[in-house]
Amino acid sequence: MPALNVEFSDRELEDLRQIAKERGTSMKALVREAAAADIARHRALQEGAEAFRRFFASHADEFAVAFPDDEPRARGAGRAA
Numbered sequence: 538m539p540a541l542n543v544e545f546s547d548r549e550l551e552d553l554r555q556i557a558k559e560r561g562t563s564m565k566a567l568v569r570e571a572a573a574a575d576i577a578r579h580r581a582l583q584e585g586a587e588a589f590r591r592f593f594a595s596h597a598d599e600f601a602v603a604f605p606d607d608e609p610r611a612r613g614a615g616r617a618a
Contacts, residue, residue: 553568
């Protein structure tokens with residue numbers, strides 16, 4: 538399995554040691570679990586954003602009617618001739 542060396546400040550390293558000790562796990566496992574959780578969160582946010590984009594696109598006309606002030610102005614609208 539590929540590995541990654543990560544540098545921490547003395548304070549961060551001590552905090553990691555303490556947290557790992559409190560949880561009864563290794564520092565390596567603690568850091569790996571934290572990274573895996575952040576990766577899962579990132580993927581979920583991406584999927585949620587994509588679901589919102591699809592929903593918004595499929596209901597764009599309804600949103601335009603419900604929120605007309607939020608619609609972009611047509612090209613040239615509001616310009617003096």
